[in-house]
Structure formats: C-alpha cells, structure tokens
Amino acid sequence: MENQATQKRPFFNKLVLIGVGLIGGSFALSLKKARAVTHIVGLDRHLTYLEAAKRLGIIDSFTDDMASAVADADLIVIATPVAQTAKILSAIYPYLQANTIVTDAGSTKADVVTAARASLQEKISQFVPAHPIAGREKNGPEAAIDDLYVGKKVVITRLAENSNQAVELVAQAWRLCGAMIHYLSPKEHDQVFASVSHLPHLLAYALVDDIAAKPHADRLFQYAASGFRDFTRIAGSSPEMWRDISLANRDAILEELDSYSLKLKQLRASLEASDSLALESIYSRAQTARVNWINAIEAAEAQNKDGGD
Structure with a gap:
C-alpha cells in the first residue's frame, strides 16, 4: 500500500x-x-x-x-x-x-x-x-x-x-x-454468503419474531441473556436491506434453508429418541469446526498486523 x-x-x-x-x-x-x-x-x-x-x-x-x-x-x-x-x-x-x-x-x-x-x-x-x-x-x-x-x-x-x-x-x-x-466471481460470492451470512440473518430474524409473537414474550425477553443477545445481534440490522438481499439471492438462500431444515430434522429425531450420542456428535463436530474457524481468523489477523499480505 x-x-x-x-x-x-x-x-x-x-x-x-x-x-x-x-x-x-x-x-x-x-x-x-x-x-x-x-x-x-x-x-x-x-x-x-x-x-x-x-x-x-x-x-x-x-x-x-x-x-x-x-x-x-x-x-x-x-x-x-x-x-x-x-x-x-x-x-x-x-x-x-x-x-x-x-x-x-x-x-x-x-x-x-x-x-x-x-x-x-x-x-x-x-x-x-x-x-x-x-x-x-x-x-x-x-x-x-x-x-x-x-x-x-x-x-x-x-x-x-x-x-x-x-x-x-x-x-x-x-x-x-x-x-x-x-x-x-459474482456466482461464487452469492453461494458463499448465502451460507455464512444470509441464512444466519434469516434465522436470527425468525427466532426473534417467533418469540415476540408468543403471548408471554415479555417474560421470555426478560430472562434472555448474553447467549440470546449474541445469537440474535444481526436481527437488529436494516429490515429493508435484508429484505432486498433475501429476494436478490433467493435461489441460493432456499438451498441453504433446505439444507439447514434437514439438519434440524436430524436434531429433532435425535432429541425425540433421546439419542445422547447423536446429539453430542453433532455438538462436538460443530464445536471443533467453530474453534478451528476462530483460530484461523486470529492467525490471519496476527499475520495482517505483522505486515502479511
């Protein structure tokens, strides 16, 4: 530079x-x-x-x-x-x-x-x-x-x-x-961000909207703490902007929603069957993937501070 x-x-x-x-x-x-x-x-x-x-x-x-x-x-x-x-x-x-x-x-x-x-x-x-x-x-x-x-x-x-x-x-x-x-490329961009940005926004908006619509919403929000705050932070973003993004990248987001819905069905089936091993397996894989992701981010940030490309 x-x-x-x-x-x-x-x-x-x-x-x-x-x-x-x-x-x-x-x-x-x-x-x-x-x-x-x-x-x-x-x-x-x-x-x-x-x-x-x-x-x-x-x-x-x-x-x-x-x-x-x-x-x-x-x-x-x-x-x-x-x-x-x-x-x-x-x-x-x-x-x-x-x-x-x-x-x-x-x-x-x-x-x-x-x-x-x-x-x-x-x-x-x-x-x-x-x-x-x-x-x-x-x-x-x-x-x-x-x-x-x-x-x-x-x-x-x-x-x-x-x-x-x-x-x-x-x-x-x-x-x-x-x-x-x-x-x-534009296509690669939209596929990537449907998964790691657009879908998470839809999920955050959906969760907050679902809780807000419950008759005892005030009581639920009263006890919501840092986990809920962190998970739903992006639901505070501009509704107009995310309406446009959702429609603009509709096909890729629908694919991600279908994939996520299958994962939820898998979780539900494991929970209904009280299958502790299946639940822990999903949780463990997710934890490992997130730790690896955070470590990669921190390594990239350290390299940038040290003058890396």
Missing part, C-alpha cells in the same frame, strides 16, 4: 457517496481519516440522513442533482439496499465520464452485475462490484465509524470488462480503509 505520509495529494479529489448510512458513512470517514480524499458529495433518499452526514463530517456537501454530483468524480460508491442499484446506475449513466469508476457495497453480486450491465451498457467496464464484510446492528449516519473496515475482508467480484487499473483503484480505496482484499 502506498505510504499515505508521502502522498503529494489525496488519493481521491472528488468522491460521490450514494447512501450515507452505516456502510457508506464508515467508508467516507475511513478515507477522511487516511487523508485520502479532498471532497465527498453525498446523495441519499432521506434529507435527514444527508443533513446528519454533513453535520457529522461524513460528507462535505450534498445535492439531489445527479449531473452536478457526478461531474469530474474520481469514484462513485453506491451504498444503498441492493434493490435500488438498477435505478441509481440508470440515473448515473447519462453523466458518467470516461475517467470515473463506479463501485458498490451490496451484499449480493449476481443481481447487481445484471443490473449494471442493463443500466450502464457500453460503460460497464467502469463498474467494479465489491462487498465489504463488515457491519453493525445499528443503522444510519450516526452509526458510521472510521475504523469499521480495519482488518475486515472486502470481496471484489471483478468483471471481464474491468481494466486492472479500475480494479486496483477500488482495491486501493478499501485498503486505505484498512481492509484486506479478496476476489470471487
């Missing part, structure tokens, strides 16, 4: 941020902390978000005029629910200059790429899809923090049309936020 202290000028002169909530706002604050951007223009459906983002120093100005916002931009970042991507890209298209790169932060990629191809047409090479693997249970500009992406993964799902320079520009932006870059 380029030494920020020796930069003759900020990496980005003008950055356009479409969506100034947690994800986009944290990206902006991270680049500002790195002194890597001169001016950030914000656009958002919610005027109150834009006003808050300006007050909090996330953006330097805001507008509802796409033409003036996009003019002379080095980078445009779309950080909105994925269902809005096609409309936003279509609005950008007439004003998109040849030297401007567009990227996104959506949690699904195949649908985003399809939308980009339809909306940007011959300018598709300027769109570099990406997904930062980070978040909080809070939403909005007030939730944005300048170290959200430090040590976190960002997956870039580059297109065949993308130039190496365009991909590296997006990768460098995320590196300036402290992130580690990984590459997957």
